Amino acid sequence: MAMGTPGTEDERFARLYGEHGRDVLAYALRRAAGPEDAADVVAETFLAAWRRLADVPAGTDARLWLYGVARRVLANQRRGERRRLRLGERLRDDLSALAVPGPPASAADHAVLVALSRLDEGDRELLLLVGWEELEPAEAARVVGASAVAVRSRLHRARRRLRAAMRAAESGGAGSAHGLEIERAR
Amino acid sequence: MSTREIDTALAAANPVSRATVAGLPLDAAEEALLQAIVAEPRRTPGTRQARPRRRRQLALVGAALAAAGLFLAVLGTGQRSDGPESAFGAELVRFAESSPLILLDAPGWTVDYADEQSAREGEMRFSNGAAATADLHWQRGPLASWVRDRAASATRTTTAPVLGTTAKVFQYEGGSPGDRDVTALWLEDGRVLEFRSQVAGLAAFEERLAALRRVDAEAWLSALPPSVVRAANRGAAVEQMLRGVTLPPGFDASQIPAQGLTKDRYQLGATVTGTVACTWFEHWSRARSAGDRAGVRRAIAALATAKHWPVMRAMSRQGGYPQVLEEYAAAMPSGRWYGRPLEGDVNSGLGCPSLGVRLKAP
Numbered sequence: 203m204a205m206g207t208p209g210t211e212d213e214r215f216a217r218l219y220g221e222h223g224r225d226v227l228a229y230a231l232r233r234a235a236g237p238e239d240a241a242d243v244v245a246e247t248f249l250a251a252w253r254r255l256a257d258v259p260a261g262t263d264a265r266l267w268l269y270g271v272a273r274r275v276l277a278n279q280r281r282g283e284r285r286r287l288r289l290g291e292r293l294r295d296d297l298s299a300l301a302v303p304g305p306p307a308s309a310a311d312h313a314v315l316v317a318l319s320r321l322d323e324g325d326r327e328l329l330l331l332v333g334w335e336e337l338e339p340a341e342a343a344r345v346v347g348a349s350a351v352a353v354r355s356r357l358h359r360a361r362r363r364l365r366a367a368m369r370a371a372e373s374g375g376a377g378s379a380h381g382l383e384i385e386r387a388r
Numbered sequence: 389m390s391t392r393e394i395d396t397a398l399a400a401a402n403p404v405s406r407a408t409v410a411g412l413p414l415d416a417a418e419e420a421l422l423q424a425i426v427a428e429p430r431r432t433p434g435t436r437q438a439r440p441r442r443r444r445q446l447a448l449v450g451a452a453l454a455a456a457g458l459f460l461a462v463l464g465t466g467q468r469s470d471g472p473e474s475a476f477g478a479e480l481v482r483f484a485e486s487s488p489l490i491l492l493d494a495p496g497w498t499v500d501y502a503d504e505q506s507a508r509e510g511e512m513r514f515s516n517g518a519a520a521t522a523d524l525h526w527q528r529g530p531l532a533s534w535v536r537d538r539a540a541s542a543t544r545t546t547t548a549p550v551l552g553t554t555a556k557v558f559q560y561e562g563g564s565p566g567d568r569d570v571t572a573l574w575l576e577d578g579r580v581l582e583f584r585s586q587v588a589g590l591a592a593f594e595e596r597l598a599a600l601r602r603v604d605a606e607a608w609l610s611a612l613p614p615s616v617v618r619a620a621n622r623g624a625a626v627e628q629m630l631r632g633v634t635l636p637p638g639f640d641a642s643q644i645p646a647q648g649l650t651k652d653r654y655q656l657g658a659t660v661t662g663t664v665a666c667t668w669f670e671h672w673s674r675a676r677s678a679g680d681r682a683g684v685r686r687a688i689a690a691l692a693t694a695k696h697w698p699v700m701r702a703m704s705r706q707g708g709y710p711q712v713l714e715e716y717a718a719a720m721p722s723g724r725w726y727g728r729p730l731e732g733d734v735n736s737g738l739g740c741p742s743l744g745v746r747l748k749a750p
Contacts, residue, residue, distance in 0.1 A: 228409040249428060293414065293421050296413075296416070318398075319712075333395060333399050365394050
């Protein structure tokens with residue numbers, strides 16, 4: 203369902219940003235290489251939303267749509283296709299000047315981040331969408347364009363791989379024997 | 389570590405909380421962005437500019453996560469073997485010996501992933517090139533607890549023949565017609581095997597299950613995708629990666645640990661450069677403790693060259709590991725990392741203990 207709320211396009215767009223702008227910023231800050239890149243993700247995501255306003259779903263589904271766009275922008279950044287949109291300049295400058303959090307406070311948290319960095323992008327993104335964006339598996343599925351059933355299955359695998367990576371770091375050896383543990387499929 | 393503990397650890401490691409972002413004083417910047425966007429004509433967007441070289445507080449967090457994006461990017465960089473047995477190195481032969489030699493024998497299906505978490509546990513993924521995938525996971529241990537776990541969340545339980553035995557089959561709720569999540573469990577040679585796929589229904593799943601075939605090690609290894617770097621090439625790959633790298637005194641390539649199956653060159657690069665870097669950090673830390681200023685300077689100067697190492701330049705095009713290492717190297721003169729002794733974060737960040745080096749906090 204597209205946005206059908208009454209009002210001018212400007213008003214609808216402002217409402218969209220007001221409801222989801224900080225969610226997209228948080229999503230970008232958690233993944234981009236730095237605050238400037240995160241600002242670019244926000245600018246480019248909402249520019250896409252403005253240009254395709256009729257395609258943006260209504261209600262909370264809009265957030266999932268925006269995450270999907272932001273995910274593609276980030277993928278382009280990782281391939282080196284960074285844009286420096288003029289219109290994101292102020293946000294870029296202000297965000298860079300702020301004392302946005304640095305590395306996590308505890309070594310345990312840091313170890314989780316490093317373990318995440320060893321996973322492939324598909325596993326990592328699903329884990330983060332559920333763990334950090336607090337999405338249900340069915341919602342994460344809409345962001346990544348997969349079926350909910352497939353995402354549940356992939357999440358199951360991804361948790362297993364994250365656990366293996368965390369254990370490898372903890373035990374000081376990737377090849378240590380692992381005891382049998384059961385992981386719930388759902 | 390249970391699933392719940394993993395989820396808790398993951399949530400705790402979120403570097404940017406919702407409350408933090410909500411509290412950022414960005415209203416004016418956001419208003420400017422909004423106004424600029426709605427003034428935009430509907431045409432192809434902006435221009436490219438060079439990325440400014442500015443230090444970013446979030447760099448490490450982002451870089452650590454960005455590193456995750458490269459695994460798929462490096463698929464295909466390995467060389468598929470043309471020949472028979474001699475092409476497979478000892479590591480791959482060992483992998484085959486510790487894995488169930490099973491393939492999905494159906495038109496269009498290939499192996500697109502294979503990995504082992506340990507000698508006891510591994511997995512492989514089959515794909516038909518379209519959307520369909522199937523996973524085979526194996527682990528040592530009793531079958532009963534797995535059956536109980538799967539049964540607890542299944543909506544339908546049945547049995548089906550597989551490879552001369554009978555598997556317990558579980559269909560889960562949800563999904564749409566044509567996209568059901570079904571999994572099968574059986575025991576083989578003291579290992580629990582689980583085969584999971586998304587199918588139209590139980591009949592289609594049984595058909596897929598029936599397409600599983602036992603093969604010999606040669607056929608199994610030949611079916612592995614190029615992303616599985618041939619173990620026979622590992623030594624040559626390590627040697628090539630060490631070219632142009634500033635090595636610590638007395639460093640020997642044999643001290644770079646072989647960490648299970650080497651899946652791709654980026655991961656191997658992280659192991660190689662991580663071992664070198666951790667050794668340099670250890671030299672630096674010891675020199676600091678001993679008041680050896682020349683030794684401290686030597687280590688700092690060595691790791692300052694890391695950004696120019698050819699292997700690091702290649703890796704930086706694929707992910708964030710080099711950036712993590714450079715951030716740590718840049719912190720060496722102060723010896724502090726956000727107010728903490730650098731050693732602890734280097735240990736956990738680069739995984740030094742798993743590379744045979746453990747830095748001691750001052």
